[in-house]
Amino acid sequence: MxxxxxxxxxxxxxxxxxxxxxxxxxxxxxxxxxxxxxxxxxxxxxxxxxxxxxxxxxxxxxxxxxxxxxxxxxxxxxxxGYCDACGVEIGIRRLEARPTATLCIDCKTLAEIKEKQLGG
The missing domain is CATH 1.20.120.910 (DksA, coiled-coil domain)
Known part of the structure; x- marks a missing residue:
């Protein structure tokens, strides 16, 4: 960046x-x-x-x-701008949408899937 x-x-x-x-x-x-x-x-x-x-x-x-x-x-x-989980760049568009993002879209999606499985 x-x-x-x-x-x-x-x-x-x-x-x-x-x-x-x-x-x-x-x-x-x-x-x-x-x-x-x-x-x-x-x-x-x-x-x-x-x-x-x-x-x-x-x-x-x-x-x-x-x-x-x-x-x-x-x-x-x-x-x-770097993912806490995998280290790749998060991406400008995601940061524009959520400036406090710490996970790339792939890791965030995976985390949400895991959360649903554990929570529901």
Whole structure:
């Protein structure tokens, strides 16, 4: 992968991370502003469910932020764009679709097949 491509993917990853961090900030603000002690148990349960869903979403995004940071580390170490399993180039089109990809399409497909067999 050449320097221009690395810069391209670094910019994509940084923008994605920035967007996710803005979501985190808005969630914190929302939770602070919307936190109410409802007298009605149904209202309180609805609010708790809403907050729970929002927090689960933010937890998934937190994990994604970590993957983004790991991808940027791989760019810095010249490991970005290579499959962790077999070592071949992942491919620009796959990285455009999923910039945090660590497996080539063949290894990812194989991993998904194995996961289905073990999980189902």
């Amino acid at each position: 050449n320097d221009a491509q690395k810069d391209h993917f670094r910019a994509i990853l940084l923008d994605w991370k920035r967007q996710l961090m803005e979501e985190v900030d808005s969630t914190i603000t929302h939770l602070k502003e919307e936190a109410s002690n409802f007298a009605d148990p149904s209202d309180r349960a609805s609010q708790e469910e809403e907050f729970s869903l929002e927090l689960r979403t933010r937890d998934r995004e937190r994990k994604l932020i970590r993957k983004i940071e790991e991808a940027m580390e791989r760019i810095d170490e010249d490991d970005y």
